[in-house]
Amino acid sequence: xxxxxxxxxxxxxxxxxxxxxxxxxxxxxxxxxxxxxxxxxxxxxxxxxxxxxxxxxxxxxxxxxxxxxxxxxxxxxxxxxxxxxxxxxxxxxxxxxxxxxxxxxxxxxxxxxxxxxxxxxxxxxxxxxxxxxxxxxxxxxxxxxxxxxxxxxxxxxxxxxxxxxxxxxxxxxxxxxxxxxxxxxxxxxxxxxxxxxxxxxxxxxxxxxxxxxxxxxxxxxxxxxxxxxxxxxxxxxxxxxxxxxxxxxxxxxxxxxxxxxxxxxxxxxxxxxxxxxxxxxxxx
Amino acid sequence: xxxxxxxxxxxxxxxxxxxxxxxxxxxxxxxxxxxxxxxxxxxxxxxxxxxxxxxxxxxxxxxxxxxxxxxxxxxxxxxxxxxxxxxxxxxxxxxxxxxxxxxxxxxxxxxxxxxxxxxxxxxxxxxxxxxxxxxxxxxxxxxxxxxxxxxxxxxxxxxxxxxxxxxxxxxxxxxxxxxxxxxxxxxxxxxxxxxxxxxxxxxxxxxxxxxxxxxxxxxxxxxxxxxxxxxxxxxxxxxxxxxxxxxxxxxxxxxxxxxxxxxxxxxxxxxxxxxxxxxxxxxxx
Numbered sequence: 001x002x003x004x005x006x007x008x009x010x011x012x013x014x015x016x017x018x019x020x021x022x023x024x025x026x027x028x029x030x031x032x033x034x035x036x037x038x039x040x041x042x043x044x045x046x047x048x049x050x051x052x053x054x055x056x057x058x059x060x061x062x063x064x065x066x067x068x069x070x071x072x073x074x075x076x077x078x079x080x081x082x083x084x085x086x087x088x089x090x091x092x093x094x095x096x097x098x099x100x101x102x103x104x105x106x107x108x109x110x111x112x113x114x115x116x117x118x119x120x121x122x123x124x125x126x127x128x129x130x131x132x133x134x135x136x137x138x139x140x141x142x143x144x145x146x147x148x149x150x151x152x153x154x155x156x157x158x159x160x161x162x163x164x165x166x167x168x169x170x171x172x173x174x175x176x177x178x179x180x181x182x183x184x185x186x187x188x189x190x191x192x193x194x195x196x197x198x199x200x201x202x203x204x205x206x207x208x209x210x211x212x213x214x215x216x217x218x219x220x221x222x223x224x225x226x227x228x229x230x231x232x233x234x235x236x237x238x239x240x241x242x243x244x245x246x247x248x249x250x251x252x253x254x255x256x257x258x259x260x261x262x263x264x265x266x267x268x269x270x271x272x273x274x275x276x277x278x279x280x281x282x283x284x
Numbered sequence: 285x286x287x288x289x290x291x292x293x294x295x296x297x298x299x300x301x302x303x304x305x306x307x308x309x310x311x312x313x314x315x316x317x318x319x320x321x322x323x324x325x326x327x328x329x330x331x332x333x334x335x336x337x338x339x340x341x342x343x344x345x346x347x348x349x350x351x352x353x354x355x356x357x358x359x360x361x362x363x364x365x366x367x368x369x370x371x372x373x374x375x376x377x378x379x380x381x382x383x384x385x386x387x388x389x390x391x392x393x394x395x396x397x398x399x400x401x402x403x404x405x406x407x408x409x410x411x412x413x414x415x416x417x418x419x420x421x422x423x424x425x426x427x428x429x430x431x432x433x434x435x436x437x438x439x440x441x442x443x444x445x446x447x448x449x450x451x452x453x454x455x456x457x458x459x460x461x462x463x464x465x466x467x468x469x470x471x472x473x474x475x476x477x478x479x480x481x482x483x484x485x486x487x488x489x490x491x492x493x494x495x496x497x498x499x500x501x502x503x504x505x506x507x508x509x510x511x512x513x514x515x516x517x518x519x520x521x522x523x524x525x526x527x528x529x530x531x532x533x534x535x536x537x538x539x540x541x542x543x544x545x546x547x548x549x550x551x552x553x554x555x556x557x558x559x560x561x562x563x564x565x566x567x568x569x
Contacts, residue, residue, distance in 0.1 A: 009370020
């Protein structure tokens with residue numbers, strides 16, 4: 001019986017070998033290959049020219065992850081304190097934007113942040129620009145938002161905030177209430193209960209949330225293109241250009257993709273080391 | 285003190301929800317705009333909805349998106365459920381490395397998955413097309429040549445959906461009482477019957493939530509589709525991305541509104557039904 005049912009997995013094992021393992025092997029092979037087919041490490045040394053892109057990607061992704069954490073943790077914690085009905089509605093409200101394609105959501109921000117977008121229109125109508133211009137003697141007609149790093153970070157936070165809230169919330173909601181009672185009985189005030197019991201126990205959720213926000217942020221390419229206005233190139237843009245863009249060079253593109261995979265492996269290792277495994281990480 | 289604290293909490297959560305929904309609400313409001321701007325209100329009109337249905341590029345991309353998402357969800361749910369059952373019945377030593385491989389597409393950055401699949405398809409098709417050319421020359425036998433298109437798009441979607449289905453079904457299998465299968469067989473079931481009549485009903489909630497997440501992932505995906513669909517097929521996200529290089533038409537606002545309304549309606553129906561069922565259960569107790 002046991003062996004017979006395990007045969008069910010054979011098609012999928014073949015599938016994985018074809019569509020998961022083989023493509024990744026190809027990326028690794030391409031990363032170490034020249035256009036002629038020989039072995040090389042040039043693709044990696046070439047990356048030095050793109051150091052700016054690397055540091056920018058990491059900087060923006062780390063900022064976006066921290067902002068998501070600072071907003072997401074309190075929200076998850078507060079949600080867990082509310083009634084059941086409230087929690088149900090709140091969960092649906094957090095999931096709902098995910099059913100709209102993320103490009104639609106990012107596009108929505110474009111019209112808000114544009115030169116004559118809604119924020120600038122609002123400031124103009126309340127006379128903010130005139131006020132600034134008369135005080136400082138400047139000539140400002142609008143705030144430049146599209147094309148700044150702030151706009152890119154905003155786009156990341158907006159798109160990936162649910163990925164932070166959901167894992168943290170699902171860990172907090174499962175906390176053993178008797179532990180909290182025990183802490184209170186033993187004399188901890190509510191700040192103490194939070195710091196000594198809730199925070200350490202919710203750490204696995206925080207770690208998976210951080211991974212789930214950081215990985216897509218550091219590798220994004222559409223957000224930086226739409227909200228960064230083409231001036232804030234990130235790692236994702238760099239890879240895209242090597243495959244489908246003007247600078248066609250899949251060998252270099254594969255090398256950068258390989259670096260990205262290493263980043264993910266490190267993230268996973270950290271999570272498995274401190275968290276409880278990959279399972280709740282991906283449980284939306 | 286306590287009450288103030290609560291109001292503060294609600295206020296904070298309200299602001300976060302405002303942040304999440306303000307752009308979507310704007311998108312919806314300006315879909316009814318008379319003018320062709322996403323920012324200047326010129327009066328109410330439904331003209332963008334009318335022109336949306338005449339826009340072949342957008343309608344075709346919506347159709348592609350829905351078709352690929354639905355097909356990928358159905359295939360991935362069936363394949364993932366079978367795979368999960370197979371894994372569950374495996375020895376631990378064999379299962380653990382396979383589960384690690386299974387989690388690769390979920391953990392990997394989308395762009396890496398997309399690029400790796402793109403490389404793989406291009407190389408495999410180059411090999412196949414070369415073989416076809418050789419066969420035509422040598423034996424006058426022919427076979428269709430393969431290119432990136434809807435087929436590769438679907439394959440890619442199925443591949444990144446299956447892991448999510450497995451991840452949802454696996455815990456339900458672990459929660460299941462193992463003796464149930466033995467009992468069914470003792471009572472005369474073949475192992476196939478045991479599967480259909482005992483295992484499947486037990487893990488049904490996991491299958492449903494797995495299918496739901498798979499569908500969400502498919503609908504939300506842009507990056508992997510972008511790299512695997514080729515130049516002739518495009519999903520809605522790809523169509524929008526193409527437009528943002530020039531000028532985005534308010535037709536996009538209209539289609540977003542329609543999609544949002546559909547999803548909202550479905551969610552309300554599902555949740556009201558769930559709430560009702562729960563109430564009924566509570567009453568029975």
